[in-house]
Amino acid sequence: xxxxxxxxxxxxxxxxxxxxxxxxxxxxxxxxxxxxxxxxxxxxxxxxxxxxxxxxxxxxxxxxxxxxxxxxxxxxxxxxxxxxxxxxxxxxxxxxxxxxxxxxxxxxxxxxxxxxxxxxxxxxxxxxxxxxxxxxxxxxxxxxxxxxxxxxxxxxxxxxxxxxxxxxxxxxxxxxxxxxxxxxxxxxxxxxxxxxxxxxxxxxxxxxxxxxxxxxxxxxxxxxxxxxxxxxxxxxxxxxxxxxxxxxxxxxxxxxxxxxxxxxxxx
Amino acid sequence: xxxxxxxxxxxxxxxxxxxxxxxxxxxxxxxxxxxxxxxxxxxxxxxxxxxxxxxxxxxxxxxxxxxxxxxxxxxxxxxxxxxxxxxxxxxxxxxxxxxxxxxxxxxxxxxxxxxxxxxxxxxxxxxxxxxxxxxxxxxxxxxxxxxxxxxxxxxxxxxxxxxxxxxxxxxxxxxxxxxxxxxxxxxxxxxxxxxxxxxxxxxxxxxxxxxxxxxxxxxxxxxxxxxxxxxxxxxxxxxxxxxxxxxxxxxxxxxxxxxxxxxxxxx
Numbered sequence: 001x002x003x004x005x006x007x008x009x010x011x012x013x014x015x016x017x018x019x020x021x022x023x024x025x026x027x028x029x030x031x032x033x034x035x036x037x038x039x040x041x042x043x044x045x046x047x048x049x050x051x052x053x054x055x056x057x058x059x060x061x062x063x064x065x066x067x068x069x070x071x072x073x074x075x076x077x078x079x080x081x082x083x084x085x086x087x088x089x090x091x092x093x094x095x096x097x098x099x100x101x102x103x104x105x106x107x108x109x110x111x112x113x114x115x116x117x118x119x120x121x122x123x124x125x126x127x128x129x130x131x132x133x134x135x136x137x138x139x140x141x142x143x144x145x146x147x148x149x150x151x152x153x154x155x156x157x158x159x160x161x162x163x164x165x166x167x168x169x170x171x172x173x174x175x176x177x178x179x180x181x182x183x184x185x186x187x188x189x190x191x192x193x194x195x196x197x198x199x200x201x202x203x204x205x206x207x208x209x210x211x212x213x214x215x216x217x218x219x220x221x222x223x224x225x226x227x228x229x230x231x232x233x234x235x236x237x238x239x240x241x242x243x244x245x246x247x248x249x250x251x252x253x254x255x256x257x258x259x260x261x262x263x264x265x266x267x
Numbered sequence: 268x269x270x271x272x273x274x275x276x277x278x279x280x281x282x283x284x285x286x287x288x289x290x291x292x293x294x295x296x297x298x299x300x301x302x303x304x305x306x307x308x309x310x311x312x313x314x315x316x317x318x319x320x321x322x323x324x325x326x327x328x329x330x331x332x333x334x335x336x337x338x339x340x341x342x343x344x345x346x347x348x349x350x351x352x353x354x355x356x357x358x359x360x361x362x363x364x365x366x367x368x369x370x371x372x373x374x375x376x377x378x379x380x381x382x383x384x385x386x387x388x389x390x391x392x393x394x395x396x397x398x399x400x401x402x403x404x405x406x407x408x409x410x411x412x413x414x415x416x417x418x419x420x421x422x423x424x425x426x427x428x429x430x431x432x433x434x435x436x437x438x439x440x441x442x443x444x445x446x447x448x449x450x451x452x453x454x455x456x457x458x459x460x461x462x463x464x465x466x467x468x469x470x471x472x473x474x475x476x477x478x479x480x481x482x483x484x485x486x487x488x489x490x491x492x493x494x495x496x497x498x499x500x501x502x503x504x505x506x507x508x509x510x511x512x513x514x515x516x517x518x519x520x521x522x523x524x525x526x527x528x529x530x531x532x533x534x
Contacts, residue, residue, distance in 0.1 A: 239528075
C-alpha cells in the first residue's frame with residue numbers, strides 16, 4: 001500500500017529532508033540514497049530502504065516496481081508525492097524519481113573480517129565527499145573488502161558521497177574509528193599497511209604487496225601525518241613526471257589499488 | 268601600481284564575475300584561476316594573469332608578492348578590493364585571497380606536437396568539470412602532453428575544472444575539436460589510439476602500448492560511441508572484481524595512464 005503526501009510542510013518530508021545534514025543522520029541513524037541505479041545496487045547487496053519515495057502517477061521501471069514490492073513485503077513504507085517535493089528531498093533540480101531512507105550500515109572494526117578480501121582501503125581525514133565516494137566505487141571494482149575511515153573524514157553517508165560511490169556504499173563495508181584503535185586491531189592479526197607518500201623513494205611498482213593489504217591515503221592537502229607514515233609497513237610513491245607533486249587522493253588510491261591487485265593476480 | 272575597487276557594482280567586478288559562465292568566457296577569450304598554488308603553477312609554466320585581484324591590507328605570501336611584481340612588469344593590472352568582493356568573484360565563502368584573469372590558452376590541433384610526449388589523454392563528451400580537471404592533473408603527473416576534448420565536453424576553463432586541475436590546466440596543452448578532425452589529424456602521423464570499454468575481453472595489462480599513445484575515455488554514463496570504439500587501435504578493459512561494472516571516468520583514465528607509462532619505462 002502506498003501512502004500519499006502532498007504538502008511541503010508535512011513533518012515526515014521535513015524529517016527526511018533533514019537527513020541531508022550530518023547531525024540529523026547521526027541522530028536518526030539513517031541516510032538517503034537516490035536513483036534507480038544506486039537503489040538497485042543496494043537491493044542486490046541485500047539492503048532495502050525503510051522508506052521509499054516516488055513520484056505519483058509516474059510509470060515505474062520494472063526494477064523500481066520490483067523494489068517497491070520488496071519494500072512492502074519487508075514491512076517498509078512506500079510514499080508517493082509530487083516531483084516538486086521529491087526534488088526538495090533530493091536537493092536536485094532534476095530528481096532521479098526515487099529516494100530511499102536507509103538504516104545506517106557502518107560496521108564496527110571488531111566485525112571486519114580482514115581475510116575476506118585481499119585489499120582494504122583506508123582513508124585518513126579525507127575531506128571531499130566526491131573523493132570518498134569514488135574510493136568506495138574503486139574499492140568495489142578492485143575487489144576490496146571495504147573502507148576504513150580514520151580521524152575526521154567527511155561523512156561517507158552524505159548524499160554526495162553516496163552518489164559518487166554509485167552504490168558501492170552498500171557493497172563495501174564501512175568502518176569509522178580512531179587511529180589508535182585501528183593500529184591495535186591491525187597488529188592483532190596479519191596485514192600489510194601501505195601508505196602513499198611524497199616522503200619516500202620507493203616506487204609503488206618496486207614494492208611487494210601481500211594480502212590482506214591495507215592501502216592508506218591521507219588528507220587531500222596534508223597527506224598522512226608523520227607518525228602514521230612511521231607505522232606503515234611500506235611507504236611508496238607513484239612517479240611524477242610533470243610539474244605537480246601529487247595526484248588527486250581518489251586517483252592515487254585507485255592507481256595503487258590496481259597495482260596491488262595486478263601484482264596479486266600475477267603471483 | 269595597484270588600483271582599488273570598493274564597490275560591488277563596479278562594472279569590472281561584474282565583468283570578471285561573468286567569467287564564471289561559459290558564454291562570457293567564450294566571448295571574452297578569458298578565464299579565472301584562483302589561489303596561490305594554482306597561480307604559482309601558472310607562473311612557473313609561463314602564464315601570468317592579465318588582471319590580479321587581491322584583498323586590500325592583507326599581508327602577501329612571498330610567492331604572491333613575486334607574482335604581483337611580475338604582473339606589473341608585464342603590463343598587467345593589480346586590483347585590490349575587499350574580501351567580500353573577492354568572495355563574489357571566486358564564488359566561495361572562503362576565498363583563496365587571490366583571483367586572476369587569464370587569456371584563453373586552448374591550442375588548435377594543428378599546433379599539437381604529438382612526438383613531444385609519450386602519452387596524450389582524450390576525453391569524449393565528458394560532462395563533469397571535476398573529472399576533466401582531475402584528468403588534467405593526472406596527465407601532468409604521468410607526463411602526458413595534453414588533453415584533447417572531443418564532442419560536447421564540459422568547459423576545461425570553468426572555475427571548477429581549473430580548481431580540480433590544481434594548475435595542470437596551465438601545464439597540459441588543451442585542444443577542443445570534432446571527432447572527424449581528430450581522426451584525420453591522428454592518422455596523418457604515428458600514434459596508437461586506445462579506448463577503455465566494457466565491450467572487450469582484452470585486459471589493460473595484456474595490451475602493448477606504443478608512444479605516442481592516445482588514451483581515450485568516453486562520457487561518464489554512456490562510455491564511447493560504437494563508431495569511436497571501432498576506430499581504436501586497441502580496446503581494453505580493467506578487471507572488475509565487484510558488483511559495479513565501471514570506474515569513475517577520471518579514475519579509469521589514471522589507472523590506464525599509469526599502466527601505459529609503467530610499460531614504457533620497463534621496456
